Amino acid sequence: MHVTLKLFATLQDYLPPEARKTNALALELDAGTTVQQVIERFGLPQKLCHLVLIDGAFIPPALRATRPLQTGETLAIWPPIAGG
Amino acid sequence: MxxxxxxxxxxxxxxxxxxxxxxxxxxxxxxxxxxxxxxxxxxxxxxxxxxxxxxxxxxxxxxxxxxxxxxxxxxxxxxxxxxxxxxxxxxxxxxxxxxxxxxxxxxxxxxxxxxxxxxxxxxxxxxxxxxxxxxxxxxxxxxxxxxxxxxxxxxxxxxxxxxxxxxxxxxxxxxxxxxxxxxxxxxxxxxxxxxxxxxxxxxGTQGVSILKDAKAFMSAATAAKKVLADNAVTGQGLPTYGTQVLMNVINEMGALPTRNHRDSQFEDARKISAEAMVEKRPSDGKSHLVTNNACFGCTIACGRISRIDETHFSVVNKPEYWGASGGLEYEAAWALGAANGVGDLEALQYANLICNEDGFDPISFGATVGAAMELYEMGILTEKQIGMAAPFGSAKALCELAQMTARGEGFGKELGLGSARLCEKYGKPELSMGVKKQEFPAYDSRGIQGMGLAYATSNRGACHLRGYTVASEVLGIPVKTDPLVTEGKADLVKAFQDATAVFDSAGVCVFTTFAWTLADLQPQLDAACEGDWTMEKLAVVGERIWNMERQFNNAAGFTAKDDDLPPRLKTEPVKTGPAKGLVSGIDKMLPEYYQARGWDANGVPGKETLKRLGL
CATH class of the missing domain: 3.60.9.10 (Aldehyde ferredoxin oxidoreductase, N-terminal domain)
Incomplete structure (x- = not known):
């Protein structure tokens, strides 16, 4: 299935250099791949995976291990950040 | 002291x-x-x-x-x-x-x-x-x-x-x-x-002295600084990326007001984001961001210092703007950028520099340009009236209009009225995106419902800094709440408003609240200030200030009708993103808020409330 992974702020360092220009990387994943499996595949430190969104909707930490990604979805992850 | x-x-x-x-x-x-x-x-x-x-x-x-x-x-x-x-x-x-x-x-x-x-x-x-x-x-x-x-x-x-x-x-x-x-x-x-x-x-050369208990104060201040340093947001996130890191967050959430709130996602959001500010430019191999910056005594240092691209059309013949200077911060980047559909980072920085140089609010200015661009696209304002073509997305118009507003020239005088007076003048008051004649900041209240209530009830007109529920609804500070629902938002907004009033009255920055609660501020105040400054007292002080401001506004002629959002946000559903199909639930939240405040249906503080607060 096709999924887009977006990593922002300091997490963009975990993307291939070319993908950093857009903060986005197209992935081809097996059906049933969970959010947590993507996090682990890219070696993202757990404590830096603070804000996790799928198509803009918040995914609580407790659901990351069980939430399977669906084809066409966008998984976006930020470290702890704020603004205003 | x-x-x-x-x-x-x-x-x-x-x-x-x-x-x-x-x-x-x-x-x-x-x-x-x-x-x-x-x-x-x-x-x-x-x-x-x-x-x-x-x-x-x-x-x-x-x-x-x-x-x-x-x-x-x-x-x-x-x-x-x-x-x-x-x-x-x-x-x-x-x-x-x-x-x-x-x-x-x-x-x-x-x-x-x-x-x-x-x-x-x-x-x-x-x-x-x-x-x-x-x-x-x-x-x-x-x-x-x-x-x-x-x-x-x-x-x-x-x-x-x-x-x-x-x-x-x-x-x-x-x-x-x-x-x-x-x-x-x-x-x-x-x-x-x-x-x-x-x-x-x-x-001033007299320094500070006569703190109530200097030793206790230094201990409390040191402990509170450690809280800021150890917190991932105030210790790392804000100093590294600044407030601008929100641009992609809010856009992904579908709550980035775009083209005068016609849309809620901006296709060029990334081009004007914190991530773009640290990339090397093709023109000179330098990044837009030079360094971060701190105000007096600040151990967060969220400020941005940037250098504009000398080859950009806005400054190519203006070396006086080539040095490092303040910006871009998130609210300004949104208002000058997404609010009017401009995805040119250097143009935004130029307009921001003009706002700093001649002293006008980039939020209200940018949002007013957005309203003018909508009036232009509707044919109500013409190229002749504005002095140039001004469609959504025109970086050239943005830069020229900033200069004209600073100098009070031509159509710049009309932009100086603000969006409410401008839209009223041209017969379209509903196109002003604000509350109490003040323009919204950078969060669409259809996609972040609590902010709609915070805007509507802000005592100084639409504002994010009177009750920043984005912290909870988006960032999970202190706890995560669902941005798409109205339930619980009346109490959430009240809590943020009252606590913020205390921080604003103490002499410290509200950004500390990404790590501090009142429990971190209270020991510092209690050690510094004469009197007994308990948590209970501070909670009452915050609520007292809010109600005092409200009483002034009511006496000035404001009523419950002014605690409202523009019709666009109540009738035009979000087109894309997770908030697709939603409008603001302000009409449901407002009565709940009045009740939580102890105000009557007209938004007037009740006698019991005033008595309890000593007003």
């Missing part, structure tokens, strides 16, 4: 400057800065006063922690009746001016009357005098600061001033200090300009 116990009262009509003792009974009830100055203001000024008349007053005020070693303890505020809104205004600024005012020995300056000619106030510790400012009138903020520092022969002099926008009556003019920090919203600079007051220059 926590409070210097001295007020400087400046009668601009007569030129008299005199010292008064601070009302310490009020200090115990309203703490300082926002709360205490507002108490003074409403006690002395008729709520019905014309904001631009001599009868309006303007107060520059510090908090008890301003100038102390408390982290971020450099804040000052300007309290007046806002030119833009006609409501109570309190605009807060960082930099170094506030601490210097405290070092000179003053808790606040109350300006009253109107000078017959341009003047500036010069303060050196106990000495204060009004000086002729004829040579400064017509100068920018940056020129004014440079001229004053040279003439005083003291580079340590701190200056706040208005630029040409404040002189020309731009309704959202700022008071800028330290070149790019500003008391930015509601037109406090417009009020200052109406009084022919160009600047305040202050030099």
């Amino acid at each position: 926590a409070w210097t116990r001295k007020i400087l009262r400046v009668d601009l009509s007569s030129g008299a400057c005199k010292s008064e003792p601070l009302n310490m009974e009020w200090a115990q009830q309203y703490l300082g800065q926002r709360g205490l100055a507002t108490k003074y203001f409403i006690s002395e000024v008729d709520p019905k006063v014309d904001p631009l008349s001599a009868a309006n007053k303007l107060i520059m005020t510090t908090g008890p922690l301003t100038g102390t070693p408390a982290s971020t303890g450099g804040r000052y505020s300007v309290v007046t009746k806002g030119a833009l809104t006609g409501a109570i205004a309190c605009s807060n600024s960082g930099g170094y001016f506030g601490a210097e005012l405290k070092f000179a020995g003053w808790d606040m300056i109350i300006f009253e009357g109107k000078s017959a000619k341009p003047v500036y106030l010069a303060i050196e510790n106990d000495k204060a005098e009004l000086k002729d400012a004829a040579h400064l009138w017509g100068k920018t903020v940056w020129q004014t600061e440079e001229i004053i520092k040279k003439s005083h022969q003291d580079p340590q002099t701190r200056v706040c001033s208005i630029g040409r926008a404040g002189e020309n009556g731009v309704m959202y003019a700022c008071i800028v200090n330290d070149l790019h920090r500003a008391a930015g919203r509601s037109g406090v600079g417009t009020v200052m300009g109406s009084k022919n007051l160009k600047a305040v220059a202050v030099r």
